[in-house]
Amino acid sequence: MREQTLSHTTDGTRRTRRIRRIRLDTDRIRRGAARVDAGTPPGRDRAVDALRAFAILGVVLGHWLVTALVADSGTLHTASPLQDMPWLAPISWVFQTLAVFFLVGGHVATRGYASARARGATYRQWLTGRLSRLFRPAAAVLTLWTVTAVALLLSGTDFETVRTLVKLALSPLWFLVVFAGLTAATPLLTRLNPLWPLAVVLHVDLIRFGLGGPSWLGWVNVAAGWLVPYTLGAAWTRGELERARAGWVLLAGGAAATAALVLWAGYPASMVGVPGGTISNLDPPTLAAVTFGLAQCGLALLLRDRLRRSMRRPLAWSAVALVNLSAMTIFLWHQTALMATTATTIPAGHLLGLHTRPDDLTWVAARVAWLPVFALALTICWTAFRTYEQDPRPRTVRTGSRTRARARARTRMRIRIRAKTLHRA
Helix, strand or coil: CHHHHHHHHHHHHHHHHHHHHHHHHHHHHHHHHHHHHHCCCCCCCHHHHHHHHHHHHHHHHHHHHHCEEEEECCEEEEECHHHHCHHHCHHHHHHCCHHHHHHHHHHHHHHHHHHHHHHCCCHHHHHHHHHHHHHHHHHHHHHHHHHHHHHHHHCCCCHHHHHHHHHHHHCHHHHHHHHHHHHHCHHHHCCCCCHHHHHHHHHHHHHHHHCCCCHHHHHHHHHHHHHHHHHHHHHHHCCCCCCHHHHHHHHHHHHHHHHHHHHHCCCCCCCCCCCCCCCCCECCECHHHHHHHHHHHHHHHHCHHHHHHHCCCHHHHHHHHHHHHCHHHHHHHHHHHHHHHHHHCHHHCCCCCCCCCCCCHHHHHHHHHHHHHHHHHHHHHHHHHHHHHCCCCCHHHHHHHHHHHHHHHHHHHHHHHHHHHHHHC
């Protein structure tokens, strides 16, 4: 009886300690969120940051759900559940959110450029500040995967396997190059009507698919296709998209055009590339991908007020702020996190949802269960490489430290002068 009583007492004590620990952790999180909320400038449009965070996380989750590494005859190659289950195409409609990222990028860049010019900053100063945050984390990814690829080849790994891994790991860099190019051209794009690049995409697809033109012509759409949402962001800065009517026109018109292109023009329903497919809506972008992006941008514009209200909550805002501070790190390393998880679990055998062919719903369910493991691996990458996204020379902090040191020195000098005066008196 006494042993049972002691056992119950011990269990109760452990439970109480666990509850206290949870409460302390919760209080710390709430206090931290409150500090982030209080430290945010009052005029900051939090809906912009929320849209950017959702766009980045959408791309990450989309890649994790539709990208598989399958071992076949000793060689790794990529596969997709959309190849055997094309009726899962709506997944790509939810998670292919690059158009929203370019919309926000165009808005932030044009607004930031106007602000920099008003402060007297030169174009070179503004562009250097914008691009440095993009290319520092990219340099870390390139360095690591160059060393990894050489080590794999020297160890006797099959060349096709190494090529698959490197291509998958560095695939996010194409986005970085396009985004950097559009950012550099921002002064020329502040007044460009989005209908002009949309017309270019229309004519390129008409020549490619309607008139049997060369396939390489489609690469013109890499710039023109993403220029459409980018210039929409510039129109947002100009105040031309503030009314709800603009959002509804983009949403309804883009959705109707996309449906027509898929149903009657032969475009694939998936908004991402599918291995073995004759046409990819994303590589390079097609007219269907651009019209779909217009619908996404319309929905994003309609959600702005609701997002602003939601971001008043400190916990929600601190989570969005954290993602925005490491947006490039998360984007550039998410494929590496997937491959690291796949590689480290190979000794355990062909695990469902990780090493097996994605050809049924069982694989999809298993892949969803693997998402927390991918997130953990990405967290490790984030911990190791997030510093590359911040400026290694914290000038503001240094300036503030020097200012505080000078103020303290002046205060000590005044105290000494007063002490001497009092002594003489």
